């Protein structure tokens with residue numbers, strides 16, 4: 549069953565649990581180990597324009613990752629496909645072409661596929677955990693002039709692309725602003 553809107557709270561709980569179970573307390577998150585710990589096989593494949601895929605039957609789940617892609621992109625793909633494997637039952641084979649790394653909330657009204665939003669949010673949460681970022685010393689060094697440099701340093705540390713990191717930081721900042729009770 550496809551949910552009608554992304555299950556953000558559930559996904560944060562799920563990714564926190566996966567990180568705890570794996571004993572991960574600092575970046576970079578070993579996404580391949582976490583995926584394999586769920587009994588899932590990862591294959592680096594020649595996939596042309598496909599970024600990643602999930603194939604499953606009763607006994608086995610395989611995630612295929614485009615081996616031509618850069619490490620940070622392959623890590624994001626693995627996390628994205630792991631989300632489909634854990635959250636989205638029903639399809640035996642699922643391909644992802646060029647999914648957008650944009651995992652901002654509030655896009656469901658624009659007709660963006662809810663499962664894709666969930667998979668991207670899951671990938672962001674597990675690769676760039678909120679509690680890691682909030683405690684990261686680099687975050688306190690962030691200033692407007694050097695923001696791009698700090699984002700790059702964080703991206704290197706978490707082994708994600710600077711683009712993915714900047715979106716994640718923007719989302720977290722937006723959320724903490726709304727949590728602080730800012731009213732229009």
Ligand SMILES: [Zn+2]
Pocket residue numbers: 628632643644647663664667
């Ligand atoms: Zn997908």
